Amino acid sequence: MSAPEGALAVLVAGGGWAGCAAAVELSASGARVTLAESARTLGGRARGVEVNGKLLDNGQHILLGAYHETLRLQRQVGIDPDQAMLRLPVQMRYPEGAGGMDFVAPRWPAPLHLLGALLRATGLAREDKLALARFTTAARTMGWVLYQDCSVHELLERFGQTERLARLLWYPLCIAALNTPPARASAKVFLAVLRDSLGARRRAASDMLLPRMDMGALFPQAAARYLGEHGATVLTGTKLSAIARAGDGWQVTLNDRQATFDAVVLATPATQSASLLAPHVPELAQQLSALGYEPIATCYLQYEASVRLDLPFYALFDDPGAGRWGQFAFDRGQLDAAQPGLLAVVVSAAGDAARLDQDALAAAIAAQLAQDLRRPELATPTWTRVITEKRATFSCTPGLVRPGIETPLPGLVLAGDYTASDYPATLETAVRSGVTAATVIRSYGTLPRENRSLSHGGSPVDPTSVR
Numbered sequence: 001m002s003a004p005e006g007a008l009a010v011l012v013a014g015g016g017w018a019g020c021a022a023a024v025e026l027s028a029s030g031a032r033v034t035l036a037e038s039a040r041t042l043g044g045r046a047r048g049v050e051v052n053g054k055l056l057d058n059g060q061h062i063l064l065g066a067y068h069e070t071l072r073l074q075r076q077v078g079i080d081p082d083q084a085m086l087r088l089p090v091q092m093r094y095p096e097g098a099g100g101m102d103f104v105a106p107r108w109p110a111p112l113h114l115l116g117a118l119l120r121a122t123g124l125a126r127e128d129k130l131a132l133a134r135f136t137t138a139a140r141t142m143g144w145v146l147y148q149d150c151s152v153h154e155l156l157e158r159f160g161q162t163e164r165l166a167r168l169l170w171y172p173l174c175i176a177a178l179n180t181p182p183a184r185a186s187a188k189v190f191l192a193v194l195r196d197s198l199g200a201r202r203r204a205a206s207d208m209l210l211p212r213m214d215m216g217a218l219f220p221q222a223a224a225r226y227l228g229e230h231g232a233t234v235l236t237g238t239k240l241s242a243i244a245r246a247g248d249g250w251q252v253t254l255n256d257r258q259a260t261f262d263a264v265v266l267a268t269p270a271t272q273s274a275s276l277l278a279p280h281v282p283e284l285a286q287q288l289s290a291l292g293y294e295p296i297a298t299c300y301l302q303y304e305a306s307v308r309l310d311l312p313f314y315a316l317f318d319d320p321g322a323g324r325w326g327q328f329a330f331d332r333g334q335l336d337a338a339q340p341g342l343l344a345v346v347v348s349a350a351g352d353a354a355r356l357d358q359d360a361l362a363a364a365i366a367a368q369l370a371q372d373l374r375r376p377e378l379a380t381p382t383w384t385r386v387i388t389e390k391r392a393t394f395s396c397t398p399g400l401v402r403p404g405i406e407t408p409l410p411g412l413v414l415a416g417d418y419t420a421s422d423y424p425a426t427l428e429t430a431v432r433s434g435v436t437a438a439t440v441i442r443s444y445g446t447l448p449r450e451n452r453s454l455s456h457g458g459s460p461v462d463p464t465s466v467r
């Protein structure tokens with residue numbers, strides 16, 4: 001299937017989840033799409049990487065049932081989310097006897113599932129449960145919206161949350177969802193995430209989805225296949241290094257070769273987009289450059305194939321001062337039959353952990369697992385690998401103003417997890433931004449040709465000329 005004659009020629013630069021989403025949406029609506037990714041593989045910050053002959057991820061990810069656009073596009077490109085991910089009810093389960101709690105929603109309709117989780121929770125005192133009930137009731141009354149932003153820490157104080165509940169539930173949720181410590185994290189964005197998880201009107205929206213396949217296979221590779229079948233061009237190892245206005249369209253430089261397009265979706269990371277935009281819209285470039293970042297470290301620990309945890313994933317008590325870095329542990333063997341005995345431990349907002357020697361960090365995490373799970377054999381994995389993404393996500397701070405999808409430049413739009421959204425930097429934010437970018441560009445295509453702000457059919461790039 002190929003694009004109809006006279007269709008808009010669109011370059012999507014950046015093959016992360018945002019760029020793949022934009023390319024799929026545009027291609028499905030008949031645009032002539034070229035997707036150019038500078039790396040050798042698609043996926044960006046959610047991709048597969050090969051380590052010791054195994055296909056791992058650059059970082060362990062969790063999706064939510066509320067990721068509607070992500071799930072929709074996965075289906076569109078032929079991925080069945082029910083096969084591709086393990087669906088678990090919303091939960092925060094610490095290893096038994098480690099001083100944590102066991103909070104897991106029963107399969108009851110919302111919002112009763114939350115009430116059920118609260119009534120059945122162990123490890124919480126009466127005042128902790130009352131504080132949680134008070135918080136969710138007040139937040140629901142407010143429609144999960146906060147008009148004056150503040151830090152998550154302040155919000156919890158204002159809502160009279162107990163120290164134990166903050167430590168066991170709110171702080172881990174905040175760090176996992178916003179990748180920003182509670183003292184610096186936006187309460188407004190945190191409430192939006194809670195609205196769709198603890199506060200979801202449909203229980204399924206609050207479910208947690210654990211990938212059974214690598215992050216590249218979970219969407220980007222299937223998107224590339226879909227694009228190929230729809231006549232689009234997918235170029236890897238192809239960097240966009242300059243953009244210039246050419247008539248009503250854009251002349252771009254891809255690996256030192258020039259090509260022209262009617263429209264461009266800049267789905268590159270904010271720092272890259274800032275450099276490309278600086279000669280054209282310096283204020284926007286400055287706004288993008290000003291974003292701060294937080295790292296995430298994922299520690300993979302390989303054990304004998306027979307090693308298996310009781311649950312697919314656990315929350316862990318972290319205490320960096322005491323060398324306890326791990327926040328969540330995943331048993332990859334329960335997700336993917338090809339990974340028996342492999343655990344993944346995540347450290348979000350990992351500024352201090354990222355400065356440690358990788359072997360020292362892995363050894364500390366192995367010791368923490370052995371202690372908390374009361375399994376001495378976990379202290380001695382056969383191999384470990386720490387993957388740290390230094391700029392995993394932007395710092396999601398109170399009052400942060402994020403750029404919109406549309407720019408002052410005609411026919412040039414942004415896509416990426418950093419663009420304006422009530423969500424933090426997540427896969428869903430990235431995918432939604434790609435879908436919105438495609439909608440904006442499609443709106444040009446629906447104009448009569450003589451009225452388009454973008455006119456000529458463009459000269460889509462010849463794949464062989466830019467590799």
Ligand SMILES: Cc1cc2nc3c(=O)[nH]c(=O)nc-3n(C[C@H](O)[C@H](O)[C@H](O)COP(=O)(O)OP(=O)(O)OC[C@H]3O[C@@H](n4cnc5c(N)ncnc54)[C@H](O)[C@@H]3O)c2cc1C
Nearest residue numbers: 014016017018038044045059061062240392416417426427
């Ligand atoms: C370790 C880690 C764990 C995470 N955990 C979760 C989680 O559990 N749940 C969740 O929802 N989200 C999670 N996230 C966030 C999620 O992965 C990101 O929000 C999402 O992948 C961002 O996608 P993107 O397309 O906006 O950006 P990117 O993935 O950064 O994509 C941009 C792409 O542009 C390419 N590029 C750069 N420059 C150029 C150029 N000049 N020309 C062409 N291409 C270029 C890059 O190579 C990249 O592929 C996590 C992120 C990390 C790093």
